[in-house]
Amino acid sequence: MTHKIISLLSISLSLIILTGCGGTQTRRIDATSNEGLVTTDDINFKDWQIAAEKGINSLLESGVLNRADGRKMILMISTVKNSTNEHIDTRILTDKIRYALLRSGKALTTTAIGGNGPDDRASRQVRELDQDDMFNQSTVKKSGTAIAPDMSLSGEIVQQQASSGRVRESYFFFHMALTDLDTGLAIWEENVEIAKQAKKPVFGW
Template sequence: MKFQKLFSLSGLALLSTALLFTSGCRSTEYVDADGPRTIVTRDINIQDWAQAADEMVQSMVESGVLERAPELPAVMAVSQIVNDTSESVNIERLTGRLRASLNRTGKIVTATTIGLGDVPDDPLAQREAQRRSAERPEVFWTLSGVIMEDNVRTRRTAQTTYIFILRLTEVDSQLALWEDERRITKQESRGFLGIF
């Protein structure tokens, strides 16, 4: 009787210690930002920007439209890309990677002194160019687009789709010679206790 009581008390003590250990542990570690161990959430996240930018560049390159420019690399300026999602995000996350990838192809270079509303990416370069009366680069392409969000929900599952639409306009003809759409869909299922 005494032994069994002692045994149960020891068990309870061990349980309490284990609970303390479980709740007290926390670990922080580096993960590869482009690797498979990044956290997946229903919000738009770093993987989505990377995937959308990569696929858009791939589509642009595969279309063969970039060779239409008389001289390569052709100059591109980033126009308006509307964020029509519920999230307040910096569109540069998309355009930054996109521009870098396009530059690497050798088919496009980006003008950093020309921006929508006369707000350039590099104000200092613009000011210096004006001071030296340098010629503005002749923009051949402009990049514009929109990012949208679509939410649907059933009793147990919530789904969000992010729709990326981008177009490349040839300034001379004012025609969108390339346009594409990419969708990234994520689902979140209700847990056992009905809590998301």
């Protein structure tokens, strides 16, 4: 009987240890490090960073943003099509690129127009004040002063999944393109590929 009680206690103790005793532990991690979670089916923050970094470097090195007249290129952010199996916010990619372009000093981006509508509706809203007596009309922004974009940045993210036995993998294909709005021609394109694999353990909880 004593043996049985000891066995039962041992099993219970093992179970408690296995299932964990404390609450959830939360900590900050460095967003530029490799500490983040890596999941097979999702685009993790590091994947966005890799895709954006490669895209930005390629775009800046391509020279397509250099103008002979010294004026900065005006870019509009068009759409990045999500063709993955996950609900993702493609803004993470485009916002990273527009931020880097602004810092490079070679281009400016417009927020007055965008593929999914303007990022900032204010440019249009303030011009609608020309009928509003409340405002000093000499301070109201005039029509015909906003600068139209020269180029548009667009893209697509495609995902393919495969599995065999215990192994599952995802392949993400990021495609980015810059279109010259005068000619409609793509003057720069870049592809970034990210592949991730996960293997199910043989034994586990």
